[in-house]
Amino acid sequence: xxxxxxxxxPGALVRDAANAxxxxxxxxxxxxxxxxxxxGLPPFVGDADRMQQVLVxxxxxxxxxxxxxxxxxxxxxxxxxLIQIDIVDSGIGFPPxxxxxxxxxxxxxxxxxxxxxxxKGTGLGLAISREIVERHGGxxxxxxxxxxGSVFTVLLPPATESLAKTTEITSRIESFAAEEPQxxxxxxxxxRAKPRVLVVDDDEAVRDYLTQLLQEQDYDVISAADxxxxxAAAQ
Numbered sequence: 001x002x003x004x005x006x007x008x009x010p011g012a013l014v015r016d017a018a019n020a021x022x023x024x025x026x027x028x029x030x031x032x033x034x035x036x037x038x039x040g041l042p043p044f045v046g047d048a049d050r051m052q053q054v055l056v057x058x059x060x061x062x063x064x065x066x067x068x069x070x071x072x073x074x075x076x077x078x079x080x081x082l083i084q085i086d087i088v089d090s091g092i093g094f095p096p097x098x099x100x101x102x103x104x105x106x107x108x109x110x111x112x113x114x115x116x117x118x119x120k121g122t123g124l125g126l127a128i129s130r131e132i133v134e135r136h137g138g139x140x141x142x143x144x145x146x147x148x149g150s151v152f153t154v155l156l157p158p159a160t161e162s163l164a165k166t167t168e169i170t171s172r173i174e175s176f177a178a179e180e181p182q183x184x185x186x187x188x189x190x191x192r193a194k195p196r197v198l199v200v201d202d203d204e205a206v207r208d209y210l211t212q213l214l215q216e217q218d219y220d221v222i223s224a225a226d227x228x229x230x231x232a233a234a235q
Contacts, residue, residue, distance in 0.1 A: 003050070003135070014037055017073070021033070036074045045163055050135075058154075085153070086154075095146060124206050128209060198223070202225055
């Protein structure tokens with residue numbers, strides 16, 4: 001994965017993620033999405049797209065497993081001056097002893113028989129989210145009780161002023177370089193179309209993740225949520 005690091009304002013990140021996940025909550029009229037952001041939070045250095053992917057995945061999961069009540073995303077300065085982002089839901093919850101196992105790859109697929117009334121998925125979302133957060137020098141954890149909702153917590157180290165400034169300058173230089181006009185001697189008629197890839201997965205977060213990765217490698221991506229749609233798209 002190619003990382004695009006720059007200073008990130010936690011408040012803006014949380015608001016963008018909430019906006020991106022809003023469609024999921026439109027399908028759940030009994031569930032309210034709330035956002036609470038502490039003023040004056042320090043920035044951290046990271047890839048905004050990847051971190052938004054983490055928060056959107058957590059918010060979508062919370063919506064999936066909550067039928068009534070609210071999902072609240074909070075951003076504040078926690079213990080040891082770490083940036084803390086909590087996603088709190090009033091959903092079905094899970095046993096406390098599974099708080100670590102849910103971050104294993106394919107965990108939902110392994111336990112799909114216990115989630116008969118819930119959307120199915122591969123269980124890759126939380127595993128991918130943990131890898132992204134740890135790459136940013138932070139960690140992600142969960143706590144819950146059956147029937148009493150869940151809390152997913154993301155902890156991130158704030159950037160020192162010098163690191164934030166250096167990263168901001170670097171990102172500007174990279175963006176300027178990307179905007180420079182490129183000469184292309186190939187006649188338009190000889191240009192080849194982008195290779196096309198069909199991504200199929202019933203987990204929306206996984207589809208979005210793979211689509212983003214492939215598009216960054218200059219593929220034309222189409223996606224489908226099930227086998228029948230995949231066959232139709234391929235044809």
